[in-house]
Amino acid sequence: xxxxxxxxxxxxxxxxxxxxxxxxxxxxxxxxxxxxxxxxxxxxxxxxxxxxxxxxxxxxxxxxxxxxxxxxxxxxxxxxxxxxxxxxxxxxxxxxxxxxxxxxxxxxxxxxxxxxxxxxxxxxxxxx
Numbered sequence: 750x751x752x753x754x755x756x757x758x759x760x761x762x763x764x765x766x767x768x769x770x771x772x773x774x775x776x777x778x779x780x781x782x783x784x785x786x787x788x789x790x791x792x793x794x795x796x797x798x799x800x801x802x803x804x805x806x807x808x809x810x811x812x813x814x815x816x817x818x819x820x821x822x823x824x825x826x827x828x829x830x831x832x833x834x835x836x837x838x839x840x841x842x843x844x845x846x847x848x849x850x851x852x853x854x855x856x857x858x859x860x861x862x863x864x865x866x867x868x869x870x871x872x873x874x875x876x877x
Contacts, residue, residue, distance in 0.1 A: 755779065757789055757810065770808045770815050771795065780833045784840040792820075792834040792844050805846055807834070807861075820844075820859055820866055 755770045770791060779793040789810040794803050805820040834844045843860035859868045 755793060768815065771817055782834045782836050782842065784836055790834055790836065790842045807842055
C-alpha cells in the first residue's frame with residue numbers, strides 16, 4: 750500500500766501544474782486515461798481506515814477540480830484493478846477489477862452512464 754497524497758501533474762509553461770486528487774492511502778496500481786478534451790480519469794484502490802476496508806475510487810478532472818466517486822464498497826483486502834481504466838466512444842470511463850469476499854475472488858466490470866455507474870456481468874445481483 751502506498752500512503753500519502755495522490756497527485757496529478759501536467760506540464761505548464763517551464764514547470765509543472767500539480768493538483769491533489771486524494772489525500773489518503775491509495776493502493777497501487779493507479780490507472781490514468783485522458784479523454785479527447787484533455788480531461789483526466791484516474792482509478793485507484795483506497796484504504797478506508799474508518800471501515801477497515803478497501804474501496805475502488807474513480808476521479809475525474811473537471812473545470813471545478815477533481816470529482817472523486819466511490820465505484821464499489823468493500824472490495825476486500827486482495828482487490829485490485831485488472832489492466833487500465835479505458836474510455837468508451839462517449840469519453841466515459843470503464844474498468845475491470847476484482848473484488849474479494851470470504852474465499853471468493855470475483856471479476857467485476859463497470860462503466861459510467863448518465864451520471865451513474867452501470868455494472869455488467871459478472872456483477873452479482875446481490876451487490877449494490
